[in-house]
Amino acid sequence: MSNDKEAKIIGELLGVMFPDAHCELDYHNVYELSVAVILSAQTTDKAVNIVTPNLFAKYPTLESLANANASVVEALIARIGLAKTKAKNIIGFAKGVIEQFNGVIPQTIEELITLPGVGRKTANVIISEGYGVPGLAVDVHVTRVTNRLGLVDTPDPIKIEYALKEMYPKEVWHTMHHRFIFLGRNTCKAKNPLCDECLLKPYCKSQK
Ligand code: SF4
Known part of the structure; x- marks a missing residue:
């Protein structure tokens, strides 16, 4: 399967896992x-x-x-x-x-x-x-999960940002950012990731 196709499937499955992924900071403006x-x-x-x-x-x-x-x-x-x-x-x-x-x-x-x-x-x-301007922020969670999944192979957040922006259309950059973060916080934790509960397991490089 091509990288693009895998990235697309991963994006879709993340949507199933975390349909409500959103910013968890409280703010009014x-x-x-x-x-x-x-x-x-x-x-x-x-x-x-x-x-x-x-x-x-x-x-x-x-x-x-x-x-x-x-x-x-x-x-x-x-x-x-x-x-x-x-x-x-x-x-x-x-x-x-x-x-x-x-x-x-x-x-x-x-x-x-x-x-x-x-x-x-x-x-x-x-x-x-x-x-509401397209952007894809890369933090420690996004760095960890995208490397484990095999979407990228670098610890450099800038390289990851540009790679993910190539992989996904502008319209979903913001959503993908939140979904990767929710994956990292809830399932693909730094220690003891919950791989058996993860829908991405069949596509995850760390499982191959
Ligand atoms: S299968 Fe495991 S390592 Fe891979 S993304 Fe899911 S939780 Fe993370």
Whole structure:
């Protein structure tokens, strides 16, 4: 079977396994989404969702966050780890959007990655989740499951992003991102993947 055909079947089966795969960060607008995604680096969405209500209550807009005291922000997000760096990043992000983009969070990866705390993964989430622009973010789950499945053979998230974007049509990039993440979180776990429950087993390279 060709790689393209396998990728298509894997995509369809993932749709059966996780028809409701979606963003698990809580947010109400692109500002909150962007901050939440930056905060989610190296921690869980659940942990981010615990700190963001208080953070957004105190700083409800880009402007308020841009003028925030870093120590206060750090205290509000202390429980998610790397708080000092993340506080600096989200304040820097807010300032950058105001100073470089007239207060409007950009809709392109190229512009977004010029801002503090924003790499390609974060940028892809912001454009796809926030603006409905096709994007396919590659995080640790996407990296692990696509390698195990044999769709890619590299630990490099940028190479994986481009490879998956070649394999799948633009219209499903965002959905595939969420489905790979749900697979990684729920079935294809880092330790002890639940292969016997996985519909992808017949197509999974790690099982051959
Ligand atoms: S069969 Fe196992 S290793 Fe392969 S994708 Fe499913 S859970 Fe992961």
